[in-house]
Amino acid sequence: MGDERHLRSVILKRKVINVVMLTLSTLTAMYGLVWLFWILGDVLLNGFRFISLQLFLNDPTPPGIEGGGLRHAFVGHFIITSLAALIGVPIGIGTGIFFAEYGRHSKLIKTFRNITDVLVSFPSIVIGTFVYALMVKPLGHFSAVSGSVSLALLMIPVIAITTDEILKLVPNSLREAGYALGAHRWQVIKDISISAAKRGILTGVILGIARISGETAPLLFTSFNNNFFSLDITKPMASLTVTIFQYAMGPYEEWHRQAWAASLVLTFGTLLFFITAKAVVHGMRRSA
């Protein structure tokens, strides 16, 4: 009888531990969700409270004068990000194609690929200092184009790695069929690999753009900031993120309100990119 009681108490103890640990795990998941809803909720509430049409249409006014907006930062952000995508997307895709199509059996190229993988998590501020030394210091002034270059450097590894991974999923028998018909390598890449993997590559591109559209650190000393509307990419240009940084750290209430409104646009713009990328992947799985 004593044995049975002992056994029961052991089983009970195991069951209790099980329930406690599973509860803890559920609680941590809730903990994660709390922050998500808290941050998004705050951004939504404060953003909608302070957003207005003039935010998009007007340029900044001196502190204390009503009616200012952030048109310069919206336009600047769009220009800097688009230019970065223009530089980064072809190089990123090209690098990914090389890793997947040419580098399968080379140890050296595999090492380059792994280094590129590491660069995905590389501190973005260091890229900013790098571009500052190469493009800002020699020219003697900040410029929007140097901001675009640092963002491009940031997005290239992201796009390269996703492209590489998606191309590796294309069955080799498809490629071999192409070669058997006498196709050259570039024809196989263009007509077989890329056309089989284009949705995946598109996902990588969108993820890359999502990654850079919210970046601040590399822009601080490349495109810098500008309180005026400017379309000249060889001059300093305002971006949404650097402006949020400046306004949120600034002393004026009006600045804080505009920073919240700009955060709303930035956050949901970035999340929209992200969700689009997810939807593209989802569609790919469905059609496959």
Added chain:
Amino acid sequence: MKRREELIEALTGSTLGLFALGVGFLFPISTLFVLVYESLPAIRKFGLIDFITGTTWDPVAEVFGALPALFGTLLVTFIASAIALPVSIGIAMFISELSPKKLKPVFSTAVELLGAIPSIIYGMWGLFVIAPLMADYVEPFLQETLGRVPLLGRLFEGAPTGVDALTASFVLSVMIIPFMSAIVKDAFEMTPELLKEAGYGLGATKWEVVKNVVIPYTLPGIVGGMVLSVGRALGETMAVAFLTGNVHQIPKSLLEPLTTITVAIANEFTEADSDVYLASLYYLALILFVLSFGLLMLAKFYLLERLGKRWGTKGI
């Protein structure tokens, strides 16, 4: 016709190869060179040991020591990772083992969304929302309770301002949770069903299966994911830039302002008015480069590679 195609063949091959060489080799190498070159004046003036152990950061006297910023970086990263690790394992366990099948993608997406929010939003939200809460409620509460405990209490001395090591680490922890839990979750889901079923067949509870089968099997993945997250946290700028106060001091308690390498660079780079000042900031960037590149390489090449061999796949 044939020649034209061969020409295109050679052209695509060499252009793509050049891209790959540039991205995978020239870019990181030239970054290292540029950082070393730009920090030469500071390297010459302070050397390595004196710079790393120097505690003064005085732009007027042009004396620069990296210890406060380096210490701040390590402290904030350490606390943030210590908070994020158990939470991430819990989340990964919940998503992969506990949640109903239908809700799995919902939770996964929610965690990924948390990771997709730009870091400056975390920073601003931390400054406007979390810092006042910390200053008014959490930190006085900690002082009332933990602050009374001998020794441990010294960590909570000082005026609660909300702009300090504790708040910065905390906001950073929220920011790295999605990244860490995504990797741990991926690792968990690599455990073969057969192994888990063997555990259940022996009468093990769910927790016992996780503890005795899933975690040991995926340990390199968990460690690799953790190191990867730490590497990422080291270089994070905007989430902490609002919350450290950028004071070059080694904080005596968690409630004192401090600075990190990234925050010092972000705040002072455009204001550096002398060559040595700018070179010292580059020197800080160089230290950060070595630290984070080293950690990330360790995670990628050693830990995840080992896991990859076990799974018969390459990395995750």
